[in-house]
Amino acid sequence: xxxxxxxxxxxxxxxxxRAEAAKNAVVAIRLAHGxxxxxxxxxxxxxxxxxxxxxxxxxxxxxxAGGAVLTAKIAGRDPGTNIAILRLAQSIASPSIAAxxxxxxxxxxxxxxxxxxxxxxxxxxxxxxxAEWHSSHGGLIDRRIxxxxxxxxxxxxxxxFDAAGACLGMSTFGPRGQVIAIPTATIERIVxxxxxxxxxxxxxxxxxxxxxxxxxxxxxxxEQSSGLMVMSVVEGGPAAQAGxxxxxxxxxxxxxxxxxxxxxxxxxxxDSIGRKADLRLIRSGAVITxxxxxxxxxxx
Amino acid sequence: MSDxxxxxxxxxxxxxxxxxxxxxxxxxxxxxxxxxxxxVVGAQDAADVVLADGDCPPAEARPVVTLGGADHDLPGVxxxxxxxxxxxxxxxxxxxxxxxxxxDTMDAGFGAMRETDGHxxxxxxxxxxxxxxxxxxxxxxxxxxxxxxxxxxxxxxxSLFRKLGARTRTExxxxxxxxxxxxTITL
Numbered sequence: 001x002x003x004x005x006x007x008x009x010x011x012x013x014x015x016x017x018r019a020e021a022a023k024n025a026v027v028a029i030r031l032a033h034g035x036x037x038x039x040x041x042x043x044x045x046x047x048x049x050x051x052x053x054x055x056x057x058x059x060x061x062x063x064x065a066g067g068a069v070l071t072a073k074i075a076g077r078d079p080g081t082n083i084a085i086l087r088l089a090q091s092i093a094s095p096s097i098a099a100x101x102x103x104x105x106x107x108x109x110x111x112x113x114x115x116x117x118x119x120x121x122x123x124x125x126x127x128x129x130x131a132e133w134h135s136s137h138g139g140l141i142d143r144r145i146x147x148x149x150x151x152x153x154x155x156x157x158x159x160x161f162d163a164a165g166a167c168l169g170m171s172t173f174g175p176r177g178q179v180i181a182i183p184t185a186t187i188e189r190i191v192x193x194x195x196x197x198x199x200x201x202x203x204x205x206x207x208x209x210x211x212x213x214x215x216x217x218x219x220x221x222x223e224q225s226s227g228l229m230v231m232s233v234v235e236g237g238p239a240a241q242a243g244x245x246x247x248x249x250x251x252x253x254x255x256x257x258x259x260x261x262x263x264x265x266x267x268x269x270x271d272s273i274g275r276k277a278d279l280r281l282i283r284s285g286a287v288i289t290x291x292x293x294x295x296x297x298x299x300x
Numbered sequence: 301m302s303d304x305x306x307x308x309x310x311x312x313x314x315x316x317x318x319x320x321x322x323x324x325x326x327x328x329x330x331x332x333x334x335x336x337x338x339x340v341v342g343a344q345d346a347a348d349v350v351l352a353d354g355d356c357p358p359a360e361a362r363p364v365v366t367l368g369g370a371d372h373d374l375p376g377v378x379x380x381x382x383x384x385x386x387x388x389x390x391x392x393x394x395x396x397x398x399x400x401x402x403x404d405t406m407d408a409g410f411g412a413m414r415e416t417d418g419h420x421x422x423x424x425x426x427x428x429x430x431x432x433x434x435x436x437x438x439x440x441x442x443x444x445x446x447x448x449x450x451x452x453x454x455x456x457x458x459s460l461f462r463k464l465g466a467r468t469r470t471e472x473x474x475x476x477x478x479x480x481x482x483x484t485i486t487l
Contacts, residue, residue, distance in 0.1 A: 015356045030358075031358065031371055031373075032356060032357070032358040032359070032360055032364075032371060033360070033361075033373070033374075035371070035373050050410075052370065052408075052409070052410055053370050053371075053372070054370060055355040055358075055369070055370045055371060056354065056355055056370065057355065082410040116431065133412050133413075134413045135410060135411065135412060135413065136411050136412065136414065136485075138413070159363055172409075172410050173409040173410065174410055174411050175408070175411040176409065177409065178334075178409065180410070182410075203487075204487065205487045207485075207486070207487055208432040208484050208485070208486050209484065209485050209486070209487060210483060210484050210485075211421055211483060212421055212422055212423060212424055212427065213421040213422060213423045214423075215423050215424065215425065228485075229424060229427070231484060235479060246480060247424070249424065259356050261413050261414075261485060262413055264487070265413060268487060272371050
Protein backbone atom coordinates (compact mmCIF):
# COMPACT_ATOMS: atom_id res chain seq x y z
CA UNK A 1 0.00 0.00 0.00
CA UNK A 2 2.59 2.48 1.06
CA UNK A 3 4.68 1.67 -2.01
CA UNK A 4 1.74 2.48 -4.30
CA UNK A 5 1.01 5.72 -2.49
CA UNK A 6 4.65 6.62 -2.75
CA UNK A 7 4.62 6.05 -6.51
CA UNK A 8 1.70 8.38 -6.90
CA UNK A 9 3.32 10.99 -4.69
CA UNK A 10 6.50 10.63 -6.70
CA UNK A 11 4.58 11.01 -9.96
CA UNK A 12 2.81 14.10 -8.64
CA UNK A 13 6.00 15.64 -7.29
CA UNK A 14 7.82 14.99 -10.55
CA UNK A 15 5.07 16.76 -12.50
CA UNK A 16 5.03 19.72 -10.11
CA UNK A 17 8.81 20.01 -10.41
CA ARG A 18 8.54 19.96 -14.20
CA ALA A 19 5.81 22.61 -14.22
CA GLU A 20 7.86 24.79 -11.89
CA ALA A 21 10.95 24.46 -14.09
CA ALA A 22 8.91 25.14 -17.23
CA LYS A 23 7.88 28.62 -16.19
CA ASN A 24 11.05 29.90 -17.85
CA ALA A 25 9.88 28.30 -21.08
CA VAL A 26 6.77 30.48 -21.42
CA VAL A 27 5.83 34.14 -21.63
CA ALA A 28 2.39 35.77 -21.64
CA ILE A 29 1.57 37.85 -24.70
CA ARG A 30 -0.90 40.54 -23.65
CA LEU A 31 -4.11 41.03 -25.64
CA ALA A 32 -7.04 43.39 -25.21
CA HIS A 33 -9.29 43.29 -22.12
CA GLY A 34 -6.62 42.04 -19.74
CA UNK A 35 -6.37 38.71 -21.52
CA UNK A 36 -3.32 36.99 -22.92
CA UNK A 37 -2.09 34.05 -24.92
CA UNK A 38 1.09 32.07 -24.35
CA UNK A 39 4.38 32.23 -26.20
CA UNK A 40 7.37 29.89 -26.07
CA UNK A 41 10.68 31.40 -24.92
CA UNK A 42 12.50 29.98 -27.92
CA UNK A 43 15.75 31.88 -27.57
CA UNK A 44 16.81 34.63 -25.18
CA UNK A 45 15.34 37.29 -27.47
CA UNK A 46 12.90 35.27 -29.60
CA UNK A 47 9.39 34.16 -28.66
CA UNK A 48 7.41 31.67 -30.75
CA UNK A 49 3.61 32.00 -30.77
CA UNK A 50 0.50 30.64 -32.47
CA UNK A 51 0.04 32.74 -35.60
CA UNK A 52 -3.72 32.24 -35.84
CA UNK A 53 -4.35 33.74 -32.39
CA UNK A 54 -1.95 36.67 -32.58
CA UNK A 55 -3.69 39.93 -33.55
CA UNK A 56 -2.43 41.51 -36.75
CA UNK A 57 -0.33 44.28 -35.30
CA UNK A 58 3.39 44.90 -34.82
CA UNK A 59 3.94 45.73 -31.15
CA UNK A 60 3.11 43.60 -28.14
CA UNK A 61 3.62 43.58 -24.39
CA UNK A 62 5.14 40.44 -22.95
CA UNK A 63 5.14 39.21 -19.36
CA UNK A 64 8.28 37.12 -18.83
CA ALA A 65 8.90 34.55 -16.10
CA GLY A 66 8.96 36.33 -12.74
CA GLY A 67 6.63 39.07 -13.93
CA ALA A 68 8.91 41.48 -15.83
CA VAL A 69 6.96 43.32 -18.55
CA LEU A 70 8.84 43.76 -21.84
CA THR A 71 7.98 45.05 -25.26
CA ALA A 72 8.26 42.88 -28.34
CA LYS A 73 7.92 43.37 -32.07
CA ILE A 74 6.60 40.90 -34.63
CA ALA A 75 9.62 39.51 -36.50
CA GLY A 76 7.72 37.21 -38.82
CA ARG A 77 4.58 35.20 -39.28
CA ASP A 78 3.71 32.15 -41.33
CA PRO A 79 0.01 31.23 -41.53
CA GLY A 80 1.04 28.09 -43.44
CA THR A 81 2.57 26.48 -40.35
CA ASN A 82 0.79 28.64 -37.74
CA ILE A 83 4.11 29.97 -36.46
CA ALA A 84 4.76 33.60 -35.55
CA ILE A 85 7.90 34.99 -33.94
CA LEU A 86 8.35 38.05 -31.76
CA ARG A 87 11.63 39.79 -31.06
CA LEU A 88 12.00 41.00 -27.47
CA ALA A 89 13.44 44.42 -26.66
CA GLN A 90 15.53 42.80 -23.88
CA SER A 91 16.88 39.29 -23.47
CA ILE A 92 15.22 36.88 -21.07
CA ALA A 93 16.34 33.58 -19.58
CA SER A 94 15.33 30.80 -21.97
CA PRO A 95 15.74 27.10 -21.32
CA SER A 96 17.54 24.91 -23.83
CA ILE A 97 14.90 23.08 -25.84
CA ALA A 98 15.46 19.48 -26.87
CA ALA A 99 13.16 18.14 -29.59
CA UNK A 100 11.14 15.10 -28.51
CA UNK A 101 9.48 12.47 -30.65
CA UNK A 102 5.71 12.17 -30.15
CA UNK A 103 4.40 8.65 -29.52
CA UNK A 104 0.73 7.79 -29.39
CA UNK A 105 -0.29 7.12 -25.80
CA UNK A 106 2.70 8.86 -24.21
CA UNK A 107 2.19 11.37 -21.41
CA UNK A 108 2.12 15.01 -22.51
CA UNK A 109 2.54 18.03 -20.23
CA UNK A 110 1.31 21.29 -21.76
CA UNK A 111 2.52 24.50 -20.16
CA UNK A 112 0.82 27.87 -20.41
CA UNK A 113 1.59 31.33 -19.06
CA UNK A 114 -0.58 32.57 -16.18
CA UNK A 115 -0.18 36.20 -17.17
CA UNK A 116 1.71 37.31 -14.07
CA UNK A 117 5.04 35.57 -14.70
CA UNK A 118 4.14 32.06 -13.63
CA UNK A 119 3.12 28.91 -15.44
CA UNK A 120 -0.05 26.84 -15.65
CA UNK A 121 0.10 23.12 -16.40
CA UNK A 122 -2.12 20.62 -18.24
CA UNK A 123 -1.56 16.89 -18.19
CA UNK A 124 -2.78 14.48 -20.82
CA UNK A 125 -1.69 12.10 -23.54
CA UNK A 126 -0.54 12.14 -27.09
CA UNK A 127 -3.85 11.06 -28.59
CA UNK A 128 -2.36 10.45 -32.01
CA UNK A 129 1.08 10.77 -33.56
CA UNK A 130 0.87 10.52 -37.32
CA ALA A 131 2.57 11.39 -40.57
CA GLU A 132 3.37 14.81 -42.02
CA TRP A 133 0.44 16.88 -43.27
CA HIS A 134 -0.39 20.02 -45.23
CA SER A 135 -2.38 22.80 -43.61
CA SER A 136 -5.24 24.53 -45.37
CA HIS A 137 -2.86 27.49 -45.76
CA GLY A 138 -0.40 25.37 -47.70
CA GLY A 139 2.31 24.83 -45.07
CA LEU A 140 3.97 21.48 -44.45
CA ILE A 141 3.77 20.25 -40.84
CA ASP A 142 6.33 17.56 -40.06
CA ARG A 143 4.03 15.33 -38.02
CA ARG A 144 0.41 15.17 -36.98
CA ILE A 145 0.33 15.41 -33.18
CA UNK A 146 -3.14 15.38 -31.63
CA UNK A 147 -3.27 15.83 -27.86
CA UNK A 148 -5.75 14.57 -25.32
CA UNK A 149 -5.26 17.67 -23.20
CA UNK A 150 -7.66 20.38 -22.07
CA UNK A 151 -6.31 23.74 -23.06
CA UNK A 152 -7.57 27.24 -22.26
CA UNK A 153 -7.32 29.94 -24.91
CA UNK A 154 -4.74 31.75 -22.76
CA UNK A 155 -2.53 28.65 -22.75
CA UNK A 156 -2.37 28.28 -26.54
CA UNK A 157 1.15 28.66 -27.92
CA UNK A 158 2.96 27.10 -24.97
CA UNK A 159 5.36 24.16 -25.15
CA UNK A 160 4.23 20.56 -24.79
CA PHE A 161 6.73 18.28 -23.06
CA ASP A 162 7.05 14.51 -22.93
CA ALA A 163 7.88 12.49 -19.80
CA ALA A 164 11.61 12.95 -20.39
CA GLY A 165 11.25 16.73 -20.55
CA ALA A 166 11.83 16.91 -24.32
CA CYS A 167 9.65 19.35 -26.26
CA LEU A 168 7.08 17.76 -28.58
CA GLY A 169 6.02 21.11 -29.98
CA MET A 170 3.81 24.16 -29.51
CA SER A 171 0.19 23.71 -28.45
CA THR A 172 -2.52 25.18 -30.66
CA PHE A 173 -6.15 24.66 -31.61
CA GLY A 174 -7.24 22.70 -34.66
CA PRO A 175 -10.79 22.67 -36.02
CA ARG A 176 -13.66 22.15 -33.54
CA GLY A 177 -11.47 22.93 -30.55
CA GLN A 178 -9.16 19.97 -31.07
CA VAL A 179 -5.82 20.51 -29.33
CA ILE A 180 -2.81 19.77 -31.52
CA ALA A 181 0.93 20.48 -31.39
CA ILE A 182 3.05 22.06 -34.09
CA PRO A 183 6.11 19.78 -33.92
CA THR A 184 9.41 21.15 -32.63
CA ALA A 185 10.99 20.04 -35.93
CA THR A 186 8.62 22.34 -37.84
CA ILE A 187 9.42 25.27 -35.55
CA GLU A 188 13.17 24.60 -35.93
CA ARG A 189 12.74 24.61 -39.70
CA ILE A 190 10.56 27.74 -39.95
CA VAL A 191 12.07 30.10 -37.33
CA UNK A 192 15.39 30.70 -39.14
CA UNK A 193 13.49 31.47 -42.37
CA UNK A 194 11.19 33.89 -40.56
CA UNK A 195 14.17 35.56 -38.88
CA UNK A 196 15.73 36.06 -42.28
CA UNK A 197 12.75 37.28 -44.31
CA UNK A 198 9.85 37.80 -41.91
CA UNK A 199 7.71 35.43 -43.94
CA UNK A 200 7.76 32.14 -45.80
CA UNK A 201 7.76 32.74 -49.50
CA UNK A 202 5.22 30.66 -51.43
CA UNK A 203 4.46 30.41 -55.10
CA UNK A 204 1.41 32.18 -56.49
CA UNK A 205 -0.70 32.12 -59.63
CA UNK A 206 -3.43 34.50 -58.56
CA UNK A 207 -6.46 32.21 -58.81
CA UNK A 208 -9.16 30.91 -56.48
CA UNK A 209 -9.98 27.28 -57.23
CA UNK A 210 -12.65 24.79 -56.34
CA UNK A 211 -12.53 21.06 -56.96
CA UNK A 212 -15.10 19.93 -59.54
CA UNK A 213 -16.01 16.69 -61.25
CA UNK A 214 -14.89 16.55 -64.88
CA UNK A 215 -18.04 16.18 -67.05
CA UNK A 216 -18.50 12.58 -68.28
CA UNK A 217 -18.04 13.54 -71.93
CA UNK A 218 -14.55 14.93 -71.23
CA UNK A 219 -13.18 12.29 -68.86
CA UNK A 220 -11.45 10.36 -71.56
CA UNK A 221 -9.54 13.29 -73.05
CA UNK A 222 -8.89 14.75 -69.56
CA GLU A 223 -7.61 11.38 -68.30
CA GLN A 224 -8.93 12.15 -64.82
CA SER A 225 -12.26 12.41 -63.03
CA SER A 226 -11.73 15.66 -61.15
CA GLY A 227 -9.95 18.98 -61.55
CA LEU A 228 -9.78 22.46 -60.07
CA MET A 229 -12.15 24.99 -61.56
CA VAL A 230 -10.98 28.59 -61.65
CA MET A 231 -13.57 30.59 -59.68
CA SER A 232 -11.78 33.93 -59.90
CA VAL A 233 -8.60 35.37 -61.33
CA VAL A 234 -6.60 38.12 -59.60
CA GLU A 235 -6.22 41.07 -61.95
CA GLY A 236 -2.63 41.44 -63.15
CA GLY A 237 -1.55 38.16 -61.48
CA PRO A 238 0.45 35.46 -63.27
CA ALA A 239 -2.66 33.49 -64.25
CA ALA A 240 -4.34 36.59 -65.66
CA GLN A 241 -1.21 37.43 -67.66
CA ALA A 242 -1.21 33.92 -69.09
CA GLY A 243 -4.83 34.31 -70.16
CA UNK A 244 -6.37 31.90 -67.62
CA UNK A 245 -10.12 32.48 -67.42
CA UNK A 246 -12.74 31.91 -64.74
CA UNK A 247 -14.43 28.62 -65.63
CA UNK A 248 -11.25 26.90 -66.85
CA UNK A 249 -10.74 23.53 -65.17
CA UNK A 250 -7.08 22.92 -64.31
CA UNK A 251 -6.16 19.26 -64.67
CA UNK A 252 -2.45 19.31 -63.93
CA UNK A 253 0.46 21.58 -63.09
CA UNK A 254 3.73 20.49 -64.72
CA UNK A 255 2.35 16.99 -65.05
CA UNK A 256 1.19 16.72 -61.42
CA UNK A 257 -2.52 15.97 -61.36
CA UNK A 258 -4.74 18.39 -59.45
CA UNK A 259 -6.73 15.36 -58.26
CA UNK A 260 -4.94 15.55 -54.89
CA UNK A 261 -4.66 19.04 -53.44
CA UNK A 262 -1.66 18.27 -51.28
CA UNK A 263 0.37 17.20 -54.30
CA UNK A 264 -0.38 20.56 -55.87
CA UNK A 265 0.50 22.44 -52.66
CA UNK A 266 3.95 20.85 -52.91
CA UNK A 267 4.38 22.42 -56.37
CA UNK A 268 4.12 25.92 -54.89
CA UNK A 269 6.90 25.94 -52.31
CA UNK A 270 9.39 28.80 -52.05
CA ASP A 271 11.55 27.16 -54.74
CA SER A 272 8.72 27.50 -57.28
CA ILE A 273 8.92 31.29 -57.52
CA GLY A 274 10.01 32.41 -60.99
CA ARG A 275 9.58 28.92 -62.48
CA LYS A 276 7.61 28.43 -65.66
CA ALA A 277 4.72 26.01 -65.16
CA ASP A 278 2.60 24.25 -67.78
CA LEU A 279 -1.07 24.13 -66.86
CA ARG A 280 -3.15 21.52 -68.62
CA LEU A 281 -6.76 22.62 -68.56
CA ILE A 282 -10.23 22.21 -69.99
CA ARG A 283 -11.66 25.25 -71.74
CA SER A 284 -14.86 25.18 -73.80
CA GLY A 285 -14.81 21.41 -73.96
CA ALA A 286 -11.22 21.09 -75.20
CA VAL A 287 -8.05 20.15 -73.33
CA ILE A 288 -5.31 22.77 -73.85
CA THR A 289 -2.00 23.66 -72.24
CA UNK A 290 -1.14 27.16 -71.05
CA UNK A 291 2.24 28.26 -69.74
CA UNK A 292 2.48 30.62 -66.75
CA UNK A 293 5.30 31.94 -64.61
CA UNK A 294 4.83 31.36 -60.87
CA UNK A 295 5.21 34.59 -58.89
CA UNK A 296 5.55 35.18 -55.17
CA UNK A 297 2.48 35.27 -52.97
CA UNK A 298 2.12 38.42 -50.94
CA UNK A 299 0.50 38.58 -47.51
CA UNK A 300 -3.28 38.43 -47.69
CA MET B 301 -18.92 44.49 -19.45
CA SER B 302 -20.66 44.85 -16.06
CA ASP B 303 -22.71 47.68 -17.54
CA UNK B 304 -24.05 45.49 -20.26
CA UNK B 305 -24.89 42.71 -17.85
CA UNK B 306 -26.30 44.95 -15.13
CA UNK B 307 -28.53 47.33 -17.04
CA UNK B 308 -31.72 46.14 -18.67
CA UNK B 309 -31.08 45.01 -22.22
CA UNK B 310 -31.10 48.06 -24.49
CA UNK B 311 -33.94 47.81 -26.93
CA UNK B 312 -34.48 49.49 -30.23
CA UNK B 313 -31.70 51.67 -31.54
CA UNK B 314 -28.20 51.08 -30.23
CA UNK B 315 -25.16 53.31 -30.42
CA UNK B 316 -22.54 51.43 -32.42
CA UNK B 317 -18.92 52.46 -32.92
CA UNK B 318 -17.55 50.93 -36.12
CA UNK B 319 -13.85 50.15 -36.14
CA UNK B 320 -12.24 49.24 -39.47
CA UNK B 321 -8.78 50.03 -40.79
CA UNK B 322 -10.05 49.82 -44.35
CA UNK B 323 -12.14 52.83 -45.33
CA UNK B 324 -14.37 50.91 -47.73
CA UNK B 325 -15.13 48.26 -45.10
CA UNK B 326 -15.96 51.00 -42.59
CA UNK B 327 -18.38 52.55 -45.04
CA UNK B 328 -20.02 49.21 -45.81
CA UNK B 329 -20.30 48.18 -42.14
CA UNK B 330 -21.60 51.61 -41.11
CA UNK B 331 -24.33 51.28 -43.72
CA UNK B 332 -25.23 47.79 -42.50
CA UNK B 333 -25.50 49.11 -38.93
CA UNK B 334 -27.56 52.16 -39.96
CA UNK B 335 -29.90 50.10 -42.14
CA UNK B 336 -30.54 47.80 -39.17
CA UNK B 337 -31.90 50.90 -37.40
CA UNK B 338 -28.96 51.75 -35.12
CA UNK B 339 -26.91 54.91 -34.63
CA VAL B 340 -23.34 54.88 -35.94
CA VAL B 341 -21.24 56.94 -33.52
CA GLY B 342 -17.61 58.09 -33.70
CA ALA B 343 -14.82 55.78 -32.57
CA GLN B 344 -14.34 57.64 -29.28
CA ASP B 345 -18.00 58.51 -28.59
CA ALA B 346 -20.12 56.80 -25.97
CA ALA B 347 -21.31 53.57 -27.56
CA ASP B 348 -23.25 50.51 -26.47
CA VAL B 349 -21.13 48.22 -28.61
CA VAL B 350 -18.13 48.26 -30.92
CA LEU B 351 -18.29 46.51 -34.27
CA ALA B 352 -14.71 45.72 -35.30
CA ASP B 353 -13.61 44.55 -38.73
CA GLY B 354 -10.89 42.10 -37.67
CA ASP B 355 -8.96 42.98 -34.52
CA CYS B 356 -10.06 45.84 -32.28
CA PRO B 357 -7.72 48.27 -30.47
CA PRO B 358 -6.22 46.58 -27.39
CA ALA B 359 -7.48 49.23 -24.97
CA GLU B 360 -11.13 48.74 -25.99
CA ALA B 361 -13.24 48.47 -22.82
CA ARG B 362 -16.70 48.38 -24.44
CA PRO B 363 -18.30 45.12 -25.58
CA VAL B 364 -16.98 44.15 -29.00
CA VAL B 365 -18.37 42.18 -31.91
CA THR B 366 -15.47 41.21 -34.16
CA LEU B 367 -15.73 40.11 -37.77
CA GLY B 368 -12.89 37.68 -38.33
CA GLY B 369 -10.66 38.94 -35.48
CA ALA B 370 -8.04 36.67 -33.93
CA ASP B 371 -9.32 37.18 -30.36
CA HIS B 372 -11.93 34.48 -29.81
CA ASP B 373 -12.58 35.53 -26.21
CA LEU B 374 -14.49 38.66 -27.22
CA PRO B 375 -18.24 38.68 -26.50
CA GLY B 376 -19.14 38.60 -30.19
CA VAL B 377 -17.15 36.56 -32.72
CA UNK B 378 -18.48 36.38 -36.27
CA UNK B 379 -16.74 35.46 -39.49
CA UNK B 380 -15.43 38.20 -41.75
CA UNK B 381 -18.18 37.35 -44.22
CA UNK B 382 -21.07 37.65 -41.74
CA UNK B 383 -24.23 39.05 -43.33
CA UNK B 384 -26.35 42.02 -42.26
CA UNK B 385 -28.86 39.97 -40.26
CA UNK B 386 -26.07 38.21 -38.33
CA UNK B 387 -24.37 41.52 -37.56
CA UNK B 388 -27.62 43.07 -36.33
CA UNK B 389 -28.46 40.00 -34.21
CA UNK B 390 -24.93 39.91 -32.75
CA UNK B 391 -24.76 43.57 -31.69
CA UNK B 392 -28.20 43.31 -30.04
CA UNK B 393 -27.28 40.09 -28.25
CA UNK B 394 -23.89 41.38 -27.05
CA UNK B 395 -25.56 44.56 -25.75
CA UNK B 396 -27.92 42.33 -23.79
CA UNK B 397 -24.90 40.71 -22.14
CA UNK B 398 -24.89 37.54 -24.19
CA UNK B 399 -22.00 35.81 -25.92
CA UNK B 400 -22.32 35.28 -29.65
CA UNK B 401 -20.52 32.74 -31.80
CA UNK B 402 -21.27 31.59 -35.34
CA UNK B 403 -20.73 27.94 -36.27
CA ASP B 404 -18.04 28.73 -38.82
CA THR B 405 -15.92 30.55 -36.22
CA MET B 406 -16.31 27.61 -33.81
CA ASP B 407 -14.99 25.52 -36.65
CA ALA B 408 -12.00 27.81 -37.03
CA GLY B 409 -8.65 26.43 -36.02
CA PHE B 410 -5.46 25.36 -37.66
CA GLY B 411 -6.53 22.48 -39.86
CA ALA B 412 -5.49 20.28 -42.71
CA MET B 413 -6.10 20.89 -46.36
CA ARG B 414 -9.40 19.25 -47.15
CA GLU B 415 -9.68 16.75 -49.93
CA THR B 416 -13.23 16.52 -51.21
CA ASP B 417 -14.70 13.08 -51.58
CA GLY B 418 -14.62 12.44 -55.33
CA HIS B 419 -18.21 11.15 -55.51
CA UNK B 420 -19.58 14.36 -54.01
CA UNK B 421 -17.80 16.74 -56.39
CA UNK B 422 -20.12 18.91 -58.44
CA UNK B 423 -19.80 19.24 -62.20
CA UNK B 424 -19.47 22.67 -63.84
CA UNK B 425 -23.08 22.36 -65.06
CA UNK B 426 -24.29 21.59 -61.55
CA UNK B 427 -22.47 24.70 -60.28
CA UNK B 428 -24.31 26.75 -62.90
CA UNK B 429 -27.65 25.29 -61.80
CA UNK B 430 -26.68 25.99 -58.19
CA UNK B 431 -26.01 29.65 -58.99
CA UNK B 432 -29.51 29.95 -60.46
CA UNK B 433 -30.98 28.23 -57.39
CA UNK B 434 -29.23 30.84 -55.26
CA UNK B 435 -31.07 33.51 -57.24
CA UNK B 436 -34.34 31.82 -56.33
CA UNK B 437 -35.20 30.87 -59.90
CA UNK B 438 -37.86 28.27 -60.74
CA UNK B 439 -37.02 25.16 -62.78
CA UNK B 440 -38.74 26.71 -65.78
CA UNK B 441 -36.71 29.90 -65.50
CA UNK B 442 -33.50 27.88 -65.04
CA UNK B 443 -34.27 25.87 -68.18
CA UNK B 444 -34.71 29.09 -70.12
CA UNK B 445 -31.57 30.72 -68.69
CA UNK B 446 -29.31 27.74 -69.33
CA UNK B 447 -31.03 26.78 -72.56
CA UNK B 448 -31.70 23.18 -71.45
CA UNK B 449 -34.87 21.13 -71.08
CA UNK B 450 -37.02 21.18 -67.94
CA UNK B 451 -36.30 17.48 -67.59
CA UNK B 452 -32.53 18.12 -67.56
CA UNK B 453 -32.93 20.85 -64.94
CA UNK B 454 -34.82 18.42 -62.67
CA UNK B 455 -32.10 15.84 -63.20
CA UNK B 456 -29.36 18.32 -62.18
CA UNK B 457 -31.31 19.57 -59.15
CA UNK B 458 -31.83 16.00 -57.92
CA SER B 459 -28.16 15.26 -58.42
CA LEU B 460 -27.27 18.42 -56.44
CA PHE B 461 -29.55 17.37 -53.58
CA ARG B 462 -27.92 13.93 -53.51
CA LYS B 463 -24.33 15.18 -53.63
CA LEU B 464 -24.88 17.92 -51.06
CA GLY B 465 -27.12 15.87 -48.78
CA ALA B 466 -29.84 18.52 -49.02
CA ARG B 467 -33.63 18.17 -49.05
CA THR B 468 -34.63 21.66 -50.11
CA ARG B 469 -33.26 24.26 -52.52
CA THR B 470 -32.40 26.62 -49.69
CA GLU B 471 -30.51 23.87 -47.91
CA UNK B 472 -28.63 22.99 -51.10
CA UNK B 473 -27.53 26.61 -51.59
CA UNK B 474 -26.49 26.90 -47.92
CA UNK B 475 -24.53 23.65 -47.94
CA UNK B 476 -22.81 24.50 -51.20
CA UNK B 477 -21.71 27.92 -49.92
CA UNK B 478 -20.43 26.29 -46.71
CA UNK B 479 -18.45 23.83 -48.78
CA UNK B 480 -17.16 26.54 -51.05
CA UNK B 481 -15.92 28.54 -48.08
CA UNK B 482 -14.07 25.53 -46.68
CA UNK B 483 -12.73 24.16 -49.89
CA THR B 484 -11.86 27.09 -52.10
CA ILE B 485 -8.11 27.22 -52.37
CA THR B 486 -6.00 30.08 -53.59
CA LEU B 487 -2.88 29.53 -55.61
